[in-house]
Amino acid sequence: MTTPTDSFYRHLREWFTVFLPRQRGASPRTITSCRHTWNMLLAHLADTRQVPLSQITFTILDRACVIGFLDHMRTTRGWTATTYNQRLACIRSFFRYAATAEPTLAMHLADLNGIPQLKTPATPTVRYMTTTAITALLASPDASTKTGLRDQFFMILMYDLAARDAEMLALTLGDIDTKRLTVDLIGKGSKPRRLPINTETAAHCRRYTAAFHADFDPGQPLFYTIHRHRKTSMSDDNVARFLRQHAAKARESCPEIPEKVHPHMLRHSRAMQLYQAGMPLALLTEWLGHADPETTLIYAHADTEMKRQALAKATSGISTSPPAVPIWHNHEDIIQRLCGLTD
Incomplete structure (x- = not known):
């Protein structure tokens, strides 16, 4: 007789060994990233709910559990909104696969679909050290x-x-x-x-x-x-x-x-x-x-802002001329390209 625990780990194993590499054609790096996500999630679940790994089921991995995991990692690991959303997408991907393979599990996917993604910054920022x-x-x-x-x-x-x-x-x-x-x-x-x-x-x-x-x-x-x-x-x-x-x-x-x-x-x-x-x-x-040359523009954008700030400090109290209009003023296509950049 198949137990809920057997069902969970059977689907998880098939997701990693069959669906991701063969059906989806995911790269080894993507699979490794997914594996890290699930390792962290299961470890967090075992620590916070005191549930042995051998007894984890779909029911235990509910919305509150996943939100608690993501929020904990955001606080302790400094996950950005982008990382948060990527990890959430990875977890949902598995539940979507499981619901397709076993329709009775669709209720668990619907539960996780209620978790909202975080808003990512509208303007790309580059955090770097001197x-x-x-x-x-x-x-x-x-x-x-x-x-x-x-x-x-x-x-x-x-x-x-x-x-x-x-x-x-x-x-x-x-x-x-x-x-x-x-x-x-x-x-x-x-x-x-x-x-x-x-x-x-x-x-x-x-x-x-x-x-x-x-x-x-x-x-x-x-x-x-x-x-x-x-x-x-x-x-x-x-x-x-x-x-x-x-x-x-x-x-x-x-x-x-x-x-x-x-x-x-x-x-x-x-x-x-x-x-x-x-x-x-x-x-x-x-x-x-x-892969996309426009991705590298985030460094040019950041450097321009740095120079603009330095110029503003150097000329503070000296010039009364109005500030220069940014080159992207009234050019929404440029703004959209910049805001859509990711690394």
Whole structure:
């Protein structure tokens, strides 16, 4: 006889192993993201409702449970409205699949459909750190310890490449060439790109590999944890955790470091530095692996606003001329393109 628990985990297993990869054609990165969402949700449920994982059913995963999970993560992890909505969409996707496979479960999907999405900011914002803050953050780990050496190299490499968190975690030892000073990344849509690194980053890499990859197997994950005596790719939760720890430590001597630092902020910070140093937007688009060149305009927009504010301070009390009309005034198409940008 099939129990409610058996039904829940059977559908969840088929969603991961059949629906997502075969029917929907989801990328391995998308499946990994969904897996992280469900791992966090089930762990939260077990902790807050004291329900053993083996006894979780569709009925237990009601609207109040999912809202509590999303709100908790937004408070403790600093999830943005976009992240909140993406995780909610992932959970609903599973319930939609289950309701299709077993129509009697449609009532649970209807319950979750009542959860409203959060409103995302109308204007794209780029949160990045100054070079002073970046310098303090990268110097925070104690490189004399093995863990500190790993954390420092991860942040240095991520900043140098302006890479996404998932791109970093997908790197293998063979993807980095310290002689040619290049790194091969696999971006969104499984699109490869090769980026340069500087000599200092290459030196950090050699110290790191000497400590963590004595056997030098090119196929091993560059950044890993030991699980059941095997090297497995490090999780994004682990990266977020040590980044918060080092940011808190560095903030004691450098107040410029924001209160909430997340991995993607390193990517934004490097991109802004490259743009401010004169890198053309077309080249920056290729560097960042953006499929849509307009996505990169968020850095130009942010830099324009920064210059506008600096100009306003410099001329305060001197000029009485009316402010310049923004170039997008009366051009709703430009506004819509800017507001629709995502990274």
